[in-house]
Amino acid sequence: MKYGRTYNFSAGPAMMPEPVLEEIAAEMMNYRGSGMCVMEMSHRSKVFQQIRDEAEADLRKLMGIPGNYKVLFIQGGGTVQFAMVAMNLMKNGVGCYVETGAWSKKAIAEAKKYGEVKIVASSADKNFSYIPDCSNLDIPDNADYIYICENETINGTTYFQLPNTKGKVLVSDQSSMFLSRSCDVEKYGLIWGGVQKNVGPAGMAIVIIREDLIRDDLPKFVPTYMSYKTHADNDSLYNTPNCWAIYCCGKVFKYLLENGGLEAMHKRNVEKAGILYDFLDQSKLFTGAVRKEDRSLMNVPFVTPSKEQDADVVAASKEAGFDNLKGHKSVGGLRASIYNAMPKEGVEALVEFLTKYEKEHS
Numbered sequence: 358m359k360y361g362r363t364y365n366f367s368a369g370p371a372m373m374p375e376p377v378l379e380e381i382a383a384e385m386m387n388y389r390g391s392g393m394c395v396m397e398m399s400h401r402s403k404v405f406q407q408i409r410d411e412a413e414a415d416l417r418k419l420m421g422i423p424g425n426y427k428v429l430f431i432q433g434g435g436t437v438q439f440a441m442v443a444m445n446l447m448k449n450g451v452g453c454y455v456e457t458g459a460w461s462k463k464a465i466a467e468a469k470k471y472g473e474v475k476i477v478a479s480s481a482d483k484n485f486s487y488i489p490d491c492s493n494l495d496i497p498d499n500a501d502y503i504y505i506c507e508n509e510t511i512n513g514t515t516y517f518q519l520p521n522t523k524g525k526v527l528v529s530d531q532s533s534m535f536l537s538r539s540c541d542v543e544k545y546g547l548i549w550g551g552v553q554k555n556v557g558p559a560g561m562a563i564v565i566i567r568e569d570l571i572r573d574d575l576p577k578f579v580p581t582y583m584s585y586k587t588h589a590d591n592d593s594l595y596n597t598p599n600c601w602a603i604y605c606c607g608k609v610f611k612y613l614l615e616n617g618g619l620e621a622m623h624k625r626n627v628e629k630a631g632i633l634y635d636f637l638d639q640s641k642l643f644t645g646a647v648r649k650e651d652r653s654l655m656n657v658p659f660v661t662p663s664k665e666q667d668a669d670v671v672a673a674s675k676e677a678g679f680d681n682l683k684g685h686k687s688v689g690g691l692r693a694s695i696y697n698a699m700p701k702e703g704v705e706a707l708v709e710f711l712t713k714y715e716k717e718h719s
C-alpha cells in the first residue's frame with residue numbers, strides 16, 4: 358500500500374479507490390483552473406453545476422437507470438431515509454417490512470411514527486443470520502410498499518433473490534451494497550443508499566425513485582426538506598447540497614465506469630469474498646455467522662469460540678497493521694467489510710494473518 362495507508366476493514370466510512378483520492382488531492386487547491394477548491398465553490402456556479410450533472414449522468418450510465426426515475430442527492434445520511442420513505446410513500450398509511458437485522462429494525466421503528474407497519478417476514482428467531490423466505494408474503498391489499506434492507510451491514514446477510522411483492526412497490530436500502538453489483542432498477546420503486554459505505558464521504562444519501570411515487574399531496578407535517586418532490590423539482594439544489602460528497606462520488610462513478618462497470622465490480626467482489634469464506638469454512642477456530650446461501654459479499658461477520666479470544670484477535674490484527682475488524686457492538690465478534698475499494702491483496706493479507714493466528718493458538 359502506498360503512502361503508508363492501512364488495510365481498513367471499516368463498515369463505513371470506508372476505503373475509497375486510491376486513484377480517486379489522488380485525483381482529489383491534485384485538484385484540491387485549484388479545481389481545473391477555477392481558482393478555487395470544490396469546497397469553496399458556489400453551488401449555483403456553472404462549474405459546480407457541471408460537477409453535479411456529470412455525477413448524475415455517470416450514475417445513470419453505471420446502473421442503467423431508466424428515464425422515468427429521478428436521482429436525488431439528499432443530506433442527512435442513511436438514517437434520514439428511514440423517515441423520508443415512510444413520510445413520502447405511506448399514502449394509505451401501511452408499510453410492509455422484512456425484518457432482517459439492525460438496519461431494518463431501525464427503519465421499522467421510524468416508520469411506526471407515521472403509519473401502520475406490518476412485518477411480513479423476519480429472521481429474528483435465529484439472530485438475523487439468514488434471509489427469510491419472501492416468495493409468498495402475506496401482503497395486505499392496501500399496502501403502500503414492501504421494504505427490505507438488501508444488505509444488512511451488521512449481520513452480514515444479503516438477498517440473492519428479491520421478494521415477490523405481488524405487484525406492490527419494492528423499496529430497498531442498498532447502503533452497504535450500492536454499486537457492488539449490477540442492479541435491475543426497474544424491479545424497484547425506490548432504491549436508496551448512504552454513500553459512505555461503498556462510494557464516498559459521509560453525509561449524503563442517493564435516492565433513485567420512480568417518478569409516479571413522487572407526491573405533492575403530502576401531510577402538512579412533512580418538512581419541506583423531507584419531501585422527495587422538493588429535491589426532484591430542484592435537481593437536488595433546493596438548498597446548499599453536500600457539494601463535496603457529490604464531487605467525490607462523481608469521481609468514484611467515473612472510476613467504476615473506467616474499470617469495467619458494475620459487472621466487473623461484482624466479479625471482483627465474488628472473488629474477494631470467496632477467499633475469506635473459503636478460509637472460514639475450513640477453519641477450526643473461526644466460524645462465519647451467516648447461513649451460506651445468504652452471505653454478504655460486502656460485510657463478513659465471524660467469531661471465535663469466546664469473547665475473550667475475539668478481543669485478542671482484534672488486538673493482534675491491529676498490531677499486524679489492519680484496522681476496524683471489531684464486530685458491531687450489538688453483535689460482537691469480528692467483521693471484515695470488504696467493499697469495492699478493498700483490494701484483493703487486502704483480503705489475502707487478512708487470511709494470511711488469520712491462518713497464522715490459528716496455527717499459533719491451537
Ligand SMILES: *Cc1c(COP(=O)(O)O)cnc(C)c1O
Nearest residue numbers: 434435436460510530532533551
Ligand atoms: C450505515 C447504514 C445506514 C445508516 O446510515 P447513516 O448515514 O449512518 O445514517 C442505514 N442502512 C444501512 C444498511 C447501513 O449500512
